[in-house]
Each structure stands twice: as C-alpha cells, then as structure tokens.
Amino acid sequence: MRHPFFARxxxxxxxxxxxxxxxxxxxxxxxVLDRNRELVLNVLLTGTLFATTLLLLQxxxxxxxxxxxxxxxxxxxVVWLLVGAIFIIKRRSYLFAARALTAVYLLLATxxxxxxxxxxxxxxxxxxxxxxxxxxxxxxxxxLYATGLTIGLxxxxxxxDVLQIYSPNESWLSQPTSFGEVxxxxxILFIIGITSWLFGRQTERSFARAQAAEAALLKExxxxxxxxxxxxxxxxxxxxxxxxxxxxxxxxxxxTAALLHDLANHLAILTLDIEGLHQKQRxxxxxxxxxxxxxxxxxxxxxxxxxxxxxxxxxxNIASKVSEVVRLLRPRAIEMGVTLEWKAPSNGRRFAYVGxxxxxxxxxxxxxxxxxxxxxxxxxxxxxxxxxIKRTDSDYIVTVKxxxxxxxxxxxxxxxxPFLTTKKKGMGIGLFIARRMLEKYFKGTIQLEPAVKYTQxxxxxxxxxxxxxxxxxxxxxx
Numbered sequence: 001m002r003h004p005f006f007a008r009x010x011x012x013x014x015x016x017x018x019x020x021x022x023x024x025x026x027x028x029x030x031x032v033l034d035r036n037r038e039l040v041l042n043v044l045l046t047g048t049l050f051a052t053t054l055l056l057l058q059x060x061x062x063x064x065x066x067x068x069x070x071x072x073x074x075x076x077x078v079v080w081l082l083v084g085a086i087f088i089i090k091r092r093s094y095l096f097a098a099r100a101l102t103a104v105y106l107l108l109a110t111x112x113x114x115x116x117x118x119x120x121x122x123x124x125x126x127x128x129x130x131x132x133x134x135x136x137x138x139x140x141x142x143x144l145y146a147t148g149l150t151i152g153l154x155x156x157x158x159x160x161d162v163l164q165i166y167s168p169n170e171s172w173l174s175q176p177t178s179f180g181e182v183x184x185x186x187x188i189l190f191i192i193g194i195t196s197w198l199f200g201r202q203t204e205r206s207f208a209r210a211q212a213a214e215a216a217l218l219k220e221x222x223x224x225x226x227x228x229x230x231x232x233x234x235x236x237x238x239x240x241x242x243x244x245x246x247x248x249x250x251x252x253x254x255x256t257a258a259l260l261h262d263l264a265n266h267l268a269i270l271t272l273d274i275e276g277l278h279q280k281q282r283x284x285x286x287x288x289x290x291x292x293x294x295x296x297x298x299x300x301x302x303x304x305x306x307x308x309x310x311x312x313x314x315x316x317n318i319a320s321k322v323s324e325v326v327r328l329l330r331p332r333a334i335e336m337g338v339t340l341e342w343k344a345p346s347n348g349r350r351f352a353y354v355g356x357x358x359x360x361x362x363x364x365x366x367x368x369x370x371x372x373x374x375x376x377x378x379x380x381x382x383x384x385x386x387x388x389i390k391r392t393d394s395d396y397i398v399t400v401k402x403x404x405x406x407x408x409x410x411x412x413x414x415x416x417x418p419f420l421t422t423k424k425k426g427m428g429i430g431l432f433i434a435r436r437m438l439e440k441y442f443k444g445t446i447q448l449e450p451a452v453k454y455t456q457x458x459x460x461x462x463x464x465x466x467x468x469x470x471x472x473x474x475x476x477x478x
Contacts, residue, residue, distance in 0.1 A: 037137055038094045044133070045087050045101060052080040079104065098137035102146070106130045109150070113157045117168040119177040124185055127154070131193045140200030147193025151186040158182045316357040318396055318461070319348050319389055325364045326387060329372065338372050338383040350391045353461070359441050366434040367400045367446075367457050374404025374455060395463055401456040407448065415448060 056076045082104050090097035109126035116123065127150040135143030158179060160166040170176050326342045333340050345351065368385060375383040386401045407415065416435050431446075438444040444461040 034094065037098065038090075041090060041094065041098050041101065041137055044137075045083065045090065045097070048101070048104075049080070049083050049087060052076060052083055056080050079108065095138075098133075102130060102133045102137060105133060106146075106149070110153060113153065114166065114168055116172065117161070117170040117177050118154045118157050118182050118185065119170070119173060124189075127189060128192050131189065132196055135193075135196035135200040140197050140204055143193050143196040143200055147189060147197075150189050150193075154182050154186055154189070155179075313355050314357070315352060315354050316360070317348060317351050318353050318360070318398070319345050319351040321357055321361050322364055322387060322389055322398060325361050325368060329365065329368055332369075333372050333385065336372060336375065336383075338375055338385055340368070340372075340385050340387065342387040345389060345391075351389065351396065353396070353463075356441055359437050363434045363438055363446075363459065364398065364400075366430045367459065370430060371400050371402040371404070371455070371457075374402045374406075376404075380404065391463065393463075396461045398459045398461075399456055400459075401454055403454045406455050412448060416446075 059076050086097045086100045105126055109123050109130060112120055112123035130150055131143055131146045134146035158177060161168060323344050326340055330340055368387065371385040380403055384403065388399045390397050416431050435446050438446050438459060442461045444459060446457060446459045449456040449458055
C-alpha cells in the first residue's frame with residue numbers, strides 16, 4: 001500500500017505536468033476565438049516592437065552623446081531581441097508566442113520591482129498589463145493565474161527587503177514601502193484579475209454557444225441534405241416508373257397503325273384464300289389461311305402483352321424479331337419517303353436467344369423509328385436507314401445507321417437523358433427507356449458511334465450465359 005505522502009506527491013506531479021502541458025505544449029484548435037486572439041497578439045507585438053525600437057534608439061543616443069551608462073541600453077536590446085524572436089515564432093505557434101509575450105512583460109515588471117521596489121507605478125502598470133494580456137491572449141483562467149502570480153511577486157519582493165535577502169533601491173521615495181501599501185496594490189490587482197476573468201469567461205461561453213449552435217445547424221443541414229437526396233431518389237424511381245408506363249402506352253399507340261396496316265394485308269390474303277376454297281384450290285389456300293390466322297393470333301398476343309406489360313421469357317430469334325419490326329415500320333417509312341435497308345442473315349439459327357421478345361421489339365422499334373424521323377429536317381435526296389445484325393463469339397450486335405441531320409456535340413452528351421429532344425412533337429424518353437430496358441432485361445449496351453458523316457447506334461447483347469434473378473439468359477451456340 002502506498003504511503004499517503006507519496007500518493008499526494010504523485011498527484012501533485014500529475015497536476016503540475018497537466019498544467020505545464022496545457023500551458024506550453026497542448027495544441028488547441030484554431031476557432032474563431034483563437035483567430036481573434038491572434039489578431040490582438042499581432043497588434044501587441046507590432047506595438048511592442050515599435051516602442052522598444054524607439055526606446056533602444058533613445059538609449060543608444062544617450063550612451064553615445066550624453067555618457068548615459070549602457071546598462072539600460074543592453075536591457076532594452078535584450079527585450080527588443082526577445083520581442084523580435086516572438087514575432088518570428090508566432091507564425092508557427094500562436095500559443096507559444098502569446099505566452100512568451102506575456103512572460104516578457106512579466107519579466108520587465110519583475111526587474112523593475114527588484115530594482116526600484118514594489119511602489120513603482122510603472123512596474124504596477126506592467127503587472128496590470130500582464131493580467132489583462134493573460135486573460136485576452138490565453139484564456140479566462142490564465143487571468144486568475146496571472147493575478148496570483150503578480151500579487152505573490154509584489155509580496156515576495158517586499159519580503160526579501162524585510163528579511164534583508166535583497167533590498168531594492170527606494171531612495172527615490174520619502175519613506176520605504178510598507179506591507180499595507182503592497183496589500184492595497186494587491187487588492188487593485190485582484191479586482192483587475194477578477195474583472196478580466198469574468199469578462200473572458202463570458203466571452204468564451206458566448207463563443208462556445210455560437211459554435212454549438214453552428215454545429216447543430218450544420219448537423220441539421222447535413223440531415224436535411226440526406227433527406228432531400230433520399231426523397232429525390234424516390235421521386236426519380238417513381239418518375240422512371242411513370243415514364244415507363246407513359247411510354248409503353250405511347251409506343252403501343254405508335255405501333256397500332258402499323259399493326260392495323262399489317263392486319264389489313266393479312267385479312268385481304270385470308271379473303272383471297274377463302275375465295276380460293278370456293279375455286280377448289282383447297283390445299284394451298286388452307287395452308288396460307290392457317291399461316292395468316294397464326295400470324296394474326298401472334299399479333300393479338302403481342303399487343304395484349306404490351307398492354308398488360310407481361311414479361312415472358314421464352315426462346316426467340318433476334319434476327320426474326322428485327323425482321324418483324326422492320327416489316328411493321330416499313331409503311332411509316334414509305335410514308336415519309338425513307339427506305340429501310342434490311343437483309344435477314346442466311347444463318348438465322350445462330351441468332352436464337354432466350355428472353356423477353358416484346359421488350360426486344362420495343363427497343364429495336366425505338367431506334368429504327370428515331371432513324372426514320374431523323375430525315376424530317378434533312379435535305380437528303382435518298383433517305384436510307386440501314387439495319388444490320390451480326391454475331392460474334394460473345395455478343396449479338398444490331399446497328400441502325402442513317403444519314404439524316406445528325407447529332408451535335410452537346411446533343412451527344414445529353415443523348416440518353418429523359419425529356420431532352422430536338423423533335424417538335426417528341427417526348428425525349430425513347431432512347432432513355434430503350435437503354436434502361438436493354439441494360440435491365442438483356443444486360444446489354446447501346447451507344448452512338450463517333451462518326452461524322454452518318455449517325456449509327458450500336459446495340460450489343462451478351463450471347464454467353466448470364467444470371468439475372470435466378471433465370472438463365474443465354475444465346476444459342478449453334
């Protein structure tokens with residue numbers, strides 16, 4: 001068990017070390033209050049350096065021309081060098097410079113007290129200045145430390161005189177300084193110290209409340225920004241869903257005319273086949289009628305899936321679907337004077353795929369329809385939209401090329417953003433929806449090739465097996 005004296009000794013050393021660390025070593029954050037204190041320090045250092053320079057010049061002139069002893073000039077030179085060093089050090093450590101300047105004024109006051117006694121008014125003014133500087137440059141509690149130090153210093157000088165350890169030169173006084181006078185000066189120093197401490201503490205509390213309010217405001221601002229971002233994301237998701245719904249009906253309406261046109265053609269063929277039955281051309285007519293009915297049934301089924309947005313993943317042929325879309329959009333192209341160049345590949349079995357054929361048809365229809373409409377403001381003599389498909393080892397690639405008005409540099413940067421269009425009647429969501437559907441349902445990409453003389457979109461769909469939602473999507477390897 002530790003001895004009580006040893007325990008108290010350790011506690012005193014710990015407190016002394018903590019005080020010394022807080023006084024000379026511990027770094028502090030540069031907040032608003034510290035910046036204000038640093039401004040005051042700069043003014044005081046500049047004024048002190050200027051006043052010391054004038055004093056030093058006066059003492060040097062007195063020494064050179066009036067035979068004044070050089071002791072005062074040497075002291076002034078030492079003080080000037082100390083203040084100059086502090087002025088340089090303050091750029092690196094504000095706290096050290098503030099403590100050093102306060103110590104310099106305290107040292108000057110101590111020297112004057114030891115030289116001329118505790119009754120010297122200039123020394124007492126310097127002690128008051130030390131208290132005020134400690135409260136302004138350091139902190140409110142340092143004003144109390146400085147008060148106790150200055151009062152103790154005044155009594156200590158008088159005690160040395162009484163005990164005849166060291167006697168200051170008080171020949172300039174009519175009678176020696178008494179303890180009562182020192183006590184009176186100490187009361188004044190105490191009042192100044194208490195006032196400086198109260199004012200500094202209130203100032204620090206005001207700054208602390210202001211910083212706490214600012215921190216709370218910044219926290220609320222960050223929380224508000226997070227809520228705004230979350231709400232914005234929710235709105236974007238809802239907006240995209242509404243755009244998908246809106247575009248789905250718009251696309252159905254756009255394709256309805258082409259579907260009805262194709263439907264009328266097949267009904268005409270079916271009518272001819274029925275007439276052929278009356279003319280006893282039964283086998284050929286029945287075969288053609290059966291094919292027409294199957295096609296009409298497929299058209300009705302595709303239209304139903306579009307209206308109900310059913311996603312049915314089943315095997316289909318990419319090249320055949322492109323052919324169907326081209327066939328459906330050809331009447332519209334002819335109406336606008338545009339030629340659709342499309343040649344189905346001879347090895348069509350290589351383009352087998354498992355996925356949502358309706359969504360694939362929508363994607364191809366959007367890109368081809370945009371290429372057709374690109375000739376609305378173009379003066380091309382022979383408007384042509386070329387559609388091509390190819391198969392690599394890992395991908396299916398469908399390209400749509402036109403020689404219409406093209407896409408500007410600014411338009412390329414915002415090409416796939418919603419509600420941005422150059423068409424008079426366009427909605428600006430076709431390419432946006434097409435890219436999202438291609439990425440979501442086919443893990444594919446769409447990009448605008450960096451060409452100048454023509455506009456070409458390339459759609460790439462991975463042919464290798466991929467996993468999405470537990471369902472296998474794979475291209476044929478035949």
